[in-house]
Amino acid sequence: MFTLEIGGRPVAVLNLPTVADAEELLGDKEFRNDLTALQSEGRPLWDGQAAMSLREATADERAEFENSAADEEDDDGGFVMFLVDVADPNAPNGPDE
Template sequence: MLDQVGSEMIVYVAEISGRGIAAFDAANDIEAQAQLANRGLLRDLIVLQNKGRALWDGVAEIHVRMATPEETEIWQASRAAAAQSGEDSDVNRHVFLVPVIDPSHDKFDDDDDPHDDDDRDGD
């Protein structure tokens, strides 16, 4: 799966308000544009925050462009790290280019023990 990246896949960036937000790979411009309809990506853009604000307001236009060399390096490094940790099964993986937090997750993360903050993991 990662072998595709080295051949014909191109790294694209979802850009909002002139800022590159998420990088992902696609075979061509049409496929890249279609990835903007990915419900998981759209949800993340609305829920995740950078500097206290949502990445996307749900209204602003999201542009797709080819990644810069620096953005491509960030994407490749993230993919390599995911492959090493066994997380490379997600073919349409989006890599955020800005630091993000999930405020819905933070509501459950008081100053408790970090190993005891998620009762949903089936311990």
């Protein structure tokens, strides 16, 4: 597991087997578009300019991911867990959906 940091701030845990897989995800245009569309505290997670980096997830981050996955009733094979509150302003009912 790896942690994505944006501008030095831990933003998400990526449950991927290798750093190459995580780097590939960071290079994915759709994932980058999602990061600019999703908001935390009223601002985009990524402004398109801030540095993004990967590091090994800490033990606490791994545990948080595993607890979150265990709480999911419908396991859709998700591999990203945000460490910050995230809102989608493009959701049909506004940013809280």
